Amino acid sequence: MQTYEELLDAVVATDGDTVTILAPATEQPIGDAPWHDEAELEAAIARAQAAQPAWAALSSAERADYLNRAADAIEAAAEPLAQLLAREVGKPLGGANARFEVGASANWLRATAAQEVPVETLVDDGETYAELHYRPIGVVGAITPWNWPMMIATWQIAPSLRVGNTVVIKPSEYTPFSGLALAAVINQVLPEGVLNVVVGDGELGAAMTANPAFGKIMFTGSTATGTKIIESSAANITRLTMELGGNDAGIVLADADPQQVAGDIFWGAFLNTGQTCAALKRLYVHDDIYDQVVDAIAQVAKSAPMGDSLDEDSLLGPVQNKRQWKIVDTLVKLAVESGARVVVGGNPDPDATGYFYPATIVADIDPENALVVEEQFGPALPIVRYSDIEDALRWANALDVGLGASVWGSDRAEALKVAERMEAGTVWINKHGAVHPFIPFGGTKRSGYGMEFGVEGLKAVSVPQVING
Incomplete structure (x- = not known):
């Protein structure tokens, strides 16, 4: 063989x-x-x-x-x-x-x-x-x-x-x-x-x-x-x-460097075209740096080549099956109808060959929107604005799932304080989704x-x- x-x-x-x-x-x-x-x-x-x-x-x-x-x-x-x-x-x-x-x-x-x-x-x-x-x-x-x-x-x-x-x-x-x-x-x-x-x-x-x-x-x-x-x-x-199921949350603190964290956030969310149980699926960003973080992640999304899985230049591929493609498409459309802003992506060609859905960043979205509270399991990331860390933690912990979570910031001690309050089996600091064969992994809640x-x-x-x- x-x-x-x-x-x-x-x-x-x-x-x-x-x-x-x-x-x-x-x-x-x-x-x-x-x-x-x-x-x-x-x-x-x-x-x-x-x-x-x-x-x-x-x-x-x-x-x-x-x-x-x-x-x-x-x-x-x-x-x-x-x-x-x-x-x-x-x-x-x-x-x-x-x-x-x-x-x-x-x-x-x-x-x-x-x-x-x-x-x-x-x-x-x-x-x-x-x-x-x-x-x-x-x-x-x-x-x-x-x-x-x-x-x-x-x-x-x-x-x-x-x-x-x-x-x-x-x-x-x-x-x-x-x-x-x-x-x-x-x-x-x-x-x-x-x-x-x-x-x-x-x-x-x-x-x-x-x-x-x-x-x-x-x-x-x-x-x-x-x-x-x-x-x-x-x-x-x-x-x-x-x-x-996961629907992992990430919180970006006010002291984070938007350019420094954007790439790792993007791949934490879009690894395997977003089809990973412990992918970052909803991101909460402090108001002070919100626009800079959104723009920096969008630039990474624009530069990540999506194409045929046998093309050596591709880094993102199709959604694995039509059923999952429809779930992603429906959730993004509902977000747009509710007033959220698609920064990059969206608008897939329904007649195109293959189950391709463009890498999609959705900003200015309500924390209760379906794209945020339901696990989309595909190439779409909703980014929620917050001003008070208590709101971010409340939204992050509100769901009945808790597989993974992450905190992003320059002050590790402060990030650790926030991480300790997140309800998830694993909380990463300045990364998301990393697993190791010697480090136990498992979920909480549902x-x-x-x-x-x-x-x-x-x-x-x-x-x-x-x-x-």
């Missing part, structure tokens, strides 16, 4: 039920992906259950070696994987896009291989001795989204395998080839049955989450779907890690629960066991 054609041949369906996948940049078919039913899900679960005892019996070092070999396999197939991502997701090859995602997947495997959960001595006082161990759960079900289909899959696969679980993964029905291809490459080195893939829509996902064979379900996606997963898995007391990444992420896919005596 060293060419794109060989990789695609390995994952296209040649028989059975299929679904045709279109490239969002061209609206042309990429190929036919398999479409699985509950019987095929049960078969995948059976393979995972059969493989799990032997996988768990390996030493920690042996499993780490497998993860490093999986990273080697990804790196050997990096360009074909990136080509497939570019076609199926629409993200360009260059910049923090397709090649970046493939490289990050390999790096995350290596970082996860380098970590392990230590045995903790809880009490050792001469009379009582107790240790805390972490054991594999069994079979983990992973349900992944369409926006970062390889990297987020790796975030779920790597820790699960590291601690001795086996995995059944269901990629989004919008981007099945990316999940299938990643697994096909990794499975070149893994024992049979350790990593399994099923393809289907929400109906198959519901069958997964209701199945008692899964000791753990990991899900990244909308809060609405997350709520259904909680309900369907409740009877089985299934452990859950839920990374749900943005979900459970931690990923680092040792806390390994514990989340394990069962704690106390040995007392």
Whole structure:
């Protein structure tokens, strides 16, 4: 699988039920992906259950070696994987896009291989001795989204395998080839049955989450779907890690340098054309520098090339699917109708080929506008003016989500004071959306629960066991 054609041949369906996948940049078919039913899900679960005892019996070092070999396999197939991502997701090859995602997947495997959960001595006082161990759960079900289909899959696969679980993964029905291809490459080195893939829509996902064979379900996606997963898995007391909707807020303080922060704010919002759970999706800027910040961000937007995902000059691509394109378009139109000002972007050509929506900056917008309070998940950023930091904090914290947030300013101590008052699982200072394999990540409120990444992420896919005596 060293060419794109060989990789695609390995994952296209040649028989059975299929679904045709279109490239969002061209609206042309990429190929036919398999479409699985509950019987095929049960078969995948059976393979995972059969493989799990032997996988768990390996030493920690042996499993780490497998993860490093999986990273080697990804790196050997990096360009074909990136080509497939570019076609199926629409993200360009260059910049923090397709090649970046493939490289990050390999790096995350290596970082996860380098970590392990230590045995903790809880009490050792001469009379009582107790240790805390972490054991594999069994079979983990992973349900992944369409926006970062390889990297987020790796975030779920790597820790699960590291601690001795086996995995059944269901990629989004919008981007099945990316999940299938990643697994096909990794499975070149893994024992049979350790990593399994099923393809289907929400109906198959519901069958997964209701199945008692899964000791753990990991899900990244909308809060609405997350709520259904909680309900369907409740009877089985299934452990859950839920990374749900965001609508991240950023606050720019009066002492920020507009030119210095504009680029990082723009890419914090428009990374992957705005289709990132922890992207900056609403920005509150102090009145003293409001116009300068808006203008500086708009200039960055004008200079960021958007185009076909296979064009090496592109840094922004299309929205991944027509449904999401319509959500962005509707919210921007509603903002304009309410009196908000489009500084740059807007007015997409509805008859153009591909799901392209121009990078859009919306200023002079009411803090209660739908474009502000609803997660647009696309290339549009509303910028709200404030004079009193208490108003900015109240608006930032008013929503029922809290995945990430950011504070921008020259005085770090002052920025830290504001950051401590923001209701989000992660608050960045003078950056937004940065993640690290050693730093735990998770949401608050309706943005979900459970931690990923680092040792806390390994514990989340394990069962704690106390040995007392």
